[in-house]
Amino acid sequence: MSRHLKPAGGFELAAWYFMRVSGLVLVLLALGHLFITHILHNVETVNYEFVANRWADPKTGVLWRLWDLTMINLAVLHGFNGLRQILDEYVIRRNRRVLVHTLIWCSVIVLTTIGSYAILMFEKDQNYLDQKRAAQGGIVASRSSRTVTDPAGLVSTSSPTP
Amino acid sequence: MASSSSLRTPRAYQRGSWARLFEGLRYGGGIGQWAWLVHRVTGLGILAFLIIHIIDTFLVVAYPAEYDFTVDIYGGVFAGTYYWLLRWAFRFAELGLIACVLFHSVNGVRVVLFDLWPASSDHQKRLFQVAMAVFVLIMIPVTWVVLSALAGPPGHAMP
Numbered sequence: 001m002s003r004h005l006k007p008a009g010g011f012e013l014a015a016w017y018f019m020r021v022s023g024l025v026l027v028l029l030a031l032g033h034l035f036i037t038h039i040l041h042n043v044e045t046v047n048y049e050f051v052a053n054r055w056a057d058p059k060t061g062v063l064w065r066l067w068d069l070t071m072i073n074l075a076v077l078h079g080f081n082g083l084r085q086i087l088d089e090y091v092i093r094r095n096r097r098v099l100v101h102t103l104i105w106c107s108v109i110v111l112t113t114i115g116s117y118a119i120l121m122f123e124k125d126q127n128y129l130d131q132k133r134a135a136q137g138g139i140v141a142s143r144s145s146r147t148v149t150d151p152a153g154l155v156s157t158s159s160p161t162p
Numbered sequence: 163m164a165s166s167s168s169l170r171t172p173r174a175y176q177r178g179s180w181a182r183l184f185e186g187l188r189y190g191g192g193i194g195q196w197a198w199l200v201h202r203v204t205g206l207g208i209l210a211f212l213i214i215h216i217i218d219t220f221l222v223v224a225y226p227a228e229y230d231f232t233v234d235i236y237g238g239v240f241a242g243t244y245y246w247l248l249r250w251a252f253r254f255a256e257l258g259l260i261a262c263v264l265f266h267s268v269n270g271v272r273v274v275l276f277d278l279w280p281a282s283s284d285h286q287k288r289l290f291q292v293a294m295a296v297f298v299l300i301m302i303p304v305t306w307v308v309l310s311a312l313a314g315p316p317g318h319a320m321p
Contacts, residue, residue, distance in 0.1 A: 020274050027267045034260055039307050043256065044237040044249075044317030048226045051219075072216065079209040086202060107213070115216050118223040128226045 015081055022074040029071040049129055056124040065119050072115040080108045194286050197293075201269045204262040211259055237316045249316060257308050264300060268293045 007013065037043055041050075054064050084104050091100050221229040234240070236256075238249025272293045276283040311317075 020277060023270045024274060027271065030263060031267060034263060038256065038260065039304065042311055042317040044311070047233050048222060048230050051222050051229075052226075075212055076216070079205065079212055082202075082205050083209060086206070111213065111216050114220045118220045122223050125226050132230075 015085075019078060019081060022078040026071065026074055026078060029067060030075065033067075033071060048125075049132075052122075052124040052129070055119070055122050065122075069116060069119045072119070073112050076108055076111045076115070080104050192287075193290055197269055197272075197290050201266060201273075204266040207262050208259070208266060239316070244316070250312060253308060253312055257305060260304055260308070261301060264297055264304075268297050 037046060055061050055068075057064070084101070087100050087104075088097075091097050218229070218232050221232060231241075235248065236252045238245050238247075238252070240248060269290075272286075272289050275289065276286065282289065
């Protein structure tokens with residue numbers, strides 16, 4: 001390794017660091033998210049009620065929302081920067097590069113906006129949950145094949161009625 | 163980002179994107195190249211899933227009824243009717259997604275190792291074997307948990 005050359009800094013260096021740092025944080029956040037959703041709980045029981053109870057929980061709701069907020073923003077940036085790196089190897093002509101980079105930036109802005117909005121502005125729609133409970137009243141709820149432990153203390157049942 | 167418009171593109175690159183793709187696959191071979199390739203492919207796969215997932219979870223806030231309608235599809239129920247094939251297809255797709263995220267994570271940690279300790283890249287093959295061992299060890303119980311749920315009824319009430 002030569003000690004006489006300074007690395008060219010700038011955007012690419014920052015992006016390089018970002019991929020490593022965000023990648024390591026995402027290992028914890030994303031794998032944890034997958035573990036909670038698919039292993040701890042049965043993913044078929046994850047419905048509006050499940051998410052609403054988690055995000056609206058008075059004690060831990062803020063923490064779940066922060067987890068999801070961090071995860072979604074880091075994942076979108078990490079993923080789309082990766083996409084940018086890949087496409088930069090194949091898209092050479094100037095006009096095409098402008099188009100591709102514009103699309104990437106627009107996607108990043110749209111996805112982080114709607115994701116952050118959903119997490120921060122979410123309020124439990126009790127009306128909808130009550131309507132659903134009422135509609136479900138006549139149907140015997142089937143128990144899932146594995147015992148589900150729910151920290152909020154509610155077993156989620158989802159009715160397929162539209 | 164430097165534009166390449168002031169340089170002449172090499173002949174191999176003048177044949178277009180498809181040629182470059184196939185040239186890339188013939189680069190040097192070896193397990194390190196395949197690790198890099200699978201890392202890329204899984205990354206793209208996760209990104210494609212992520213885009214759909216963000217949009218469908220946005221429904222949680224925007225239209226709660228549509229969100230329940232959508233997640234019911236993952237359980238095999240479309241518009242009130244249960245299709246076991248749909249449920250099975252989504253379960254296997256879910257297993258594939260977990261495998262992609264796990265591979266990308268484990269190989270990503272391997273890459274970070276090379277960046278933090280450049281001398282470790284001399285042992286990249288051995289580290290890849292370790293990474294794959296971790297991957298398999300985690301995937302075995304996960305596969306069992308994810309697929310064994312198919313033995314029982316769907317998690318929500320059947321119509």
